[in-house]
Amino acid sequence: MSIASSPSTVHHEAVAQAPAPHPAGFLSTYVFSKDHKVIGLQFLFSTLVWFLIGGLLALAVRWQIAWPWSDVPVLGKLFAQEGGQMAPEFYTMLFTMHATVMIFLVIIPILAGAFGNFLIPLMIGADDMAFPTLNMLSYWFMWPAFIAFGASFFVEGGAASSGWTSYPTLSTNVASSPGSGWGQTLWLLGLTMVGVSSMLGSVNYMTTIILMRAPGMTMFRLPMTIWAMFITAVLQAFALPVLTAAGFMQLADRTLGTGFFSPEGNIVNNWMQATGGGQPLLWQHLFWFYSHPAVYIMILPAMGMVSDILTTFARKPLFGYRPMVYSIAGIAGLGFIVWGHHMFISGMNPALGITFMVSTMMIALPSAVKTFNWLGTIWGGRIQFTTAMLFALSFVSMFIIGGLSGIFMAATPVDIFIHDTYFIVAHFHYVLFAGTAMGVFAGIYYWFPKMFGRTMNEFWGKVHFFLTFLFMNGTFFTMHILGAVGFPRRLADAYHYETFHHLQPLNAFMTWCAIGMVATQIIFAANFFWSMFFGPVAGRNPWHSNTLEWTAPSPPGHGNFDFQPVVHRGPYEYSVPGVEKDHLMQTDPPNAAAAALAAAH
Amino acid sequence: MNRLSGIFWSLLFLAVPVLGVATFAIAPAIDVWLPKDVSTHGAAIDGLFYFILVLTGVVFVATEVMLFWFLWKYDAAKAAGPATYIHGSHALEVVWTIIPAATLLFLAIYQMNTWADVKMRRPSMAPSVEVVARQFEWRLRYPGRDGTLGTADDLFLVNDLHVPLDEDFLVQLKSMDVLHSFFLPNLRIKQDAVPGMKIPVWFKAKEAGQYDIVCAELCGWGHYKMKGRVTVESREDFDRWLESQYARQEATQPEADPSRSVAITE
Numbered sequence: 001m002s003i004a005s006s007p008s009t010v011h012h013e014a015v016a017q018a019p020a021p022h023p024a025g026f027l028s029t030y031v032f033s034k035d036h037k038v039i040g041l042q043f044l045f046s047t048l049v050w051f052l053i054g055g056l057l058a059l060a061v062r063w064q065i066a067w068p069w070s071d072v073p074v075l076g077k078l079f080a081q082e083g084g085q086m087a088p089e090f091y092t093m094l095f096t097m098h099a100t101v102m103i104f105l106v107i108i109p110i111l112a113g114a115f116g117n118f119l120i121p122l123m124i125g126a127d128d129m130a131f132p133t134l135n136m137l138s139y140w141f142m143w144p145a146f147i148a149f150g151a152s153f154f155v156e157g158g159a160a161s162s163g164w165t166s167y168p169t170l171s172t173n174v175a176s177s178p179g180s181g182w183g184q185t186l187w188l189l190g191l192t193m194v195g196v197s198s199m200l201g202s203v204n205y206m207t208t209i210i211l212m213r214a215p216g217m218t219m220f221r222l223p224m225t226i227w228a229m230f231i232t233a234v235l236q237a238f239a240l241p242v243l244t245a246a247g248f249m250q251l252a253d254r255t256l257g258t259g260f261f262s263p264e265g266n267i268v269n270n271w272m273q274a275t276g277g278g279q280p281l282l283w284q285h286l287f288w289f290y291s292h293p294a295v296y297i298m299i300l301p302a303m304g305m306v307s308d309i310l311t312t313f314a315r316k317p318l319f320g321y322r323p324m325v326y327s328i329a330g331i332a333g334l335g336f337i338v339w340g341h342h343m344f345i346s347g348m349n350p351a352l353g354i355t356f357m358v359s360t361m362m363i364a365l366p367s368a369v370k371t372f373n374w375l376g377t378i379w380g381g382r383i384q385f386t387t388a389m390l391f392a393l394s395f396v397s398m399f400i401i402g403g404l405s406g407i408f409m410a411a412t413p414v415d416i417f418i419h420d421t422y423f424i425v426a427h428f429h430y431v432l433f434a435g436t437a438m439g440v441f442a443g444i445y446y447w448f449p450k451m452f453g454r455t456m457n458e459f460w461g462k463v464h465f466f467l468t469f470l471f472m473n474g475t476f477f478t479m480h481i482l483g484a485v486g487f488p489r490r491l492a493d494a495y496h497y498e499t500f501h502h503l504q505p506l507n508a509f510m511t512w513c514a515i516g517m518v519a520t521q522i523i524f525a526a527n528f529f530w531s532m533f534f535g536p537v538a539g540r541n542p543w544h545s546n547t548l549e550w551t552a553p554s555p556p557g558h559g560n561f562d563f564q565p566v567v568h569r570g571p572y573e574y575s576v577p578g579v580e581k582d583h584l585m586q587t588d589p590p591n592a593a594a595a596a597l598a599a600a601h
Numbered sequence: 602m603n604r605l606s607g608i609f610w611s612l613l614f615l616a617v618p619v620l621g622v623a624t625f626a627i628a629p630a631i632d633v634w635l636p637k638d639v640s641t642h643g644a645a646i647d648g649l650f651y652f653i654l655v656l657t658g659v660v661f662v663a664t665e666v667m668l669f670w671f672l673w674k675y676d677a678a679k680a681a682g683p684a685t686y687i688h689g690s691h692a693l694e695v696v697w698t699i700i701p702a703a704t705l706l707f708l709a710i711y712q713m714n715t716w717a718d719v720k721m722r723r724p725s726m727a728p729s730v731e732v733v734a735r736q737f738e739w740r741l742r743y744p745g746r747d748g749t750l751g752t753a754d755d756l757f758l759v760n761d762l763h764v765p766l767d768e769d770f771l772v773q774l775k776s777m778d779v780l781h782s783f784f785l786p787n788l789r790i791k792q793d794a795v796p797g798m799k800i801p802v803w804f805k806a807k808e809a810g811q812y813d814i815v816c817a818e819l820c821g822w823g824h825y826k827m828k829g830r831v832t833v834e835s836r837e838d839f840d841r842w843l844e845s846q847y848a849r850q851e852a853t854q855p856e857a858d859p860s861r862s863v864a865i866t867e
Contacts, residue, residue, distance in 0.1 A: 351721065382684045
């Protein structure tokens with residue numbers, strides 16, 4: 001198929017680019033690769049390893065909450081705690097690093113770095129990213145962060161322990177807690193490196209999606225995954241510089257004594273900041289100006305992937321394609337003016353709280369529209385209960401919970417009571433674990449055949465889904481009622497309070513569920529590695545999907561496509577009346593007769 | 602076999618609303634629920650909590666049951682013929698945009714008054730007590746017999762807050778070192794203490810008793826043990842307690858030197 005036959009005249013320049021030369025040698029093929037697929041898989045494997053580490057950190061946190069001050073198995077010996085017990089400062093390090101690892105080393109890089117890298121060129125019909133070298137660097141800039149975060153556990157005083165939000169003056173004053181020394185400095189350096197990596201990726205994704213789409217691939221023929229990745233990249237590009245600047249300010253406060261975030265004469269634990277005149281709330285504004293959009297950076301790509309998976313296994317066009325695109329854009333836009341809802345009780349002017357409350361209420365709207373459209377997509381479909389579909393469905397089911405529980409916190413008077421309790425912990429775990437992580441699992445089961453040329457085992461996939469689904473809800477749903485009691489987060493032991501003394505049995509139940517949830521992932525890991533080598537060979541399009549990546553070989557070779565893809569229609573033409581097969585690929589020739597002919601081949 | 606798996610998975614998704622509602626229904630019975638409210642403003646907060654709970658509960662059950670029903674009905678192993686070929690519905694999009702928008706907007710406006718009562722309409726009175734948070738205790742400073750904070754006869758206490766029943770009580774909240782949060786679960790009060798800021802907190806307690814003061818903002822390794830107690834008591838008991846504390850402080854301290862004490866006020 002030649003380019004000249006394409007009905008579209010746009011983007012020819014991009015297509016005319018010569019593919020990058022074939023890499024030679026082991027290092028340039030597998031280590032310092034500039035091939036987006038290899039980089040995507042590098043991100044995938046690295047983030048999955050950190051996913052395991054983050055999960056084990058969570059288990060250690062749960063252990064302490066369920067059975068405070070009891071001997072910790074394994075960890076007690078590894079970190080030479082007194083008598084095998086967990087020290088309270090070690091507990092603060094655990095939850096700080098659990099969140100840090102999960103957010104900055106797992107969720108953001110697995111969505112943008114792994115799936116974004118692997119899928120963007122394939123789904124838009126490009127041979128690679130616009131800037132392959134930047135792309136390689138975006139992966140390798142993760143390594144200083146891996147090292148900084150990893151090493152921080154072993155420096156004097158231990159890892160950062162001021163929470164992943166790193167609020168001054170706990171974080172800026174080097175004497176405030178044991179982890180406020182080297183641990184905190186390494187944390188800030190690691191954060192900066194993650195930021196550099198994200199920024200390199202973001203620039204690349206925007207450029208690639210704008211300039212390198214295949215002939216005929218108009219913006220409104222892009223699959224939702226690509227729309228979500230595109231808008232996420234825009235969010236990163238605009239929000240991230242603020243976090244980077246704030247991080248440097250905090251670093252300067254700690255190492256140069258600048259005092260951006262410390263008031264005059266602030267003394268913590270007998271140690272006084274050299275200068276003052278700063279404001280602790282300033283950090284919170286700057287931090288959340290990034291970190292609230294970051295919440296959407298952590299969910300939008302999963303929403304996109306789930307939309308694609310739902311249509312494939314419902315054999316039905318996406319319900320309301322344009323409203324879906326506009327609601328992602330709406331979430332991204334509103335996402336920039338809701339950061340203050342993290343600060344309702346911070347001491348910020350309460351009148352300002354009302355402004356943020358209204359914008360926060362309104363951001364629930366595009367999320368609701370998306371949920372209704374997902375339900376509309378399933379309605380009237382022909383549902384195939386594959387593992388990928390089950391995870392995608394559970395994303396929808398769980399996102400409903402995470403979305404609705406957000407309304408409680410958005411209501412400022414209710415937030416007075418549930419702020420910083422387990423209610424918020426329940427909320428963000430429903431969004432980020434029950435939501436995003438389910439989307440990630442759906443994505444792995446769905447695109448695994450394209451990544452490795454083989455499909456994962458469906459039976460064990462379903463066992464993995466079933467157990468994860470049960471244990472996850474056992475762990476996180478109960479957090480809502482725990483939050484209703486006012487049970488505060490980040491307490492190493494809350495049972496000496498009269499209000500909370502009776503909650504230990506419930507917490508023990510949740511910890512057992514959490515242990516079950518982590519143990520279940522062994523099934524996933526075994527299935528993943530076994531299928532990589534021994535799974536059934538998949539072929540190009542095992543799920544009979546429509547989007548461009550399924551026209552390429554599995555796995556695609558260097559340069560991706562062995563023909564020039566030309567796009568004739570949107571990505572969701574399933575069950576088109578009058579067409580013999582139940583799906584029309586984006587590359588299928590325009591008329592139905594020709595499509596039927598192609599199917600006969 | 603195929604249809605069986607469809608039934609199994611749809612029922613699993615039906616379990617979400619069933620067990621979800623059950624959890625919230627059982628929670629109050631097993632005392633895992635809102636602690637007793639002893640403040641005058643708490644009823645409005647709890648009322649709003651229940652209102653949102655019912656509202657979101659209805660949406661939760663409706664959408665989750667719909668999800669179950671679609672999975673049950675449109676299982677490929679059960680439903681005959683091809684899927685419905687439809688790209689969306691303008692009318693539906695309008696309906697499910699406008700109804701939630703109106704609901705959310707109503708909710709936004711409906712709650713403003715409670716927020717203003719708790720956080721913006723401060724009673725016009727002198728502070729009843731100054732609470733200074735530090736790692737890892739609550740330092741309290743009552744105005745002395747002269748009724749004015751910052752004078753030589755101020756009463757200093759730690760972690761033992763007393764509050765008169767049925768009276769407006771105004772706390773001036775400060776922090777000496779890092780962020781803390783002054784959390785009184787039974788009084789539905791939570792306010793961060795910020796170094797460099799003086800933040801007013803007020804409430805009116807309506808039931809005598811002893812309740813917890815919890816630190817709700819991470820403040821270091823000892824965050825978990827930063828515990829105080831608040832005693833709500835009648836005006837007479839409160840005055841008697843104050844008197845005994847004055848006597849105790851005066852007995853253990855040398856004659857107050859006004860020129861020295863004033864220096865630590867601000």
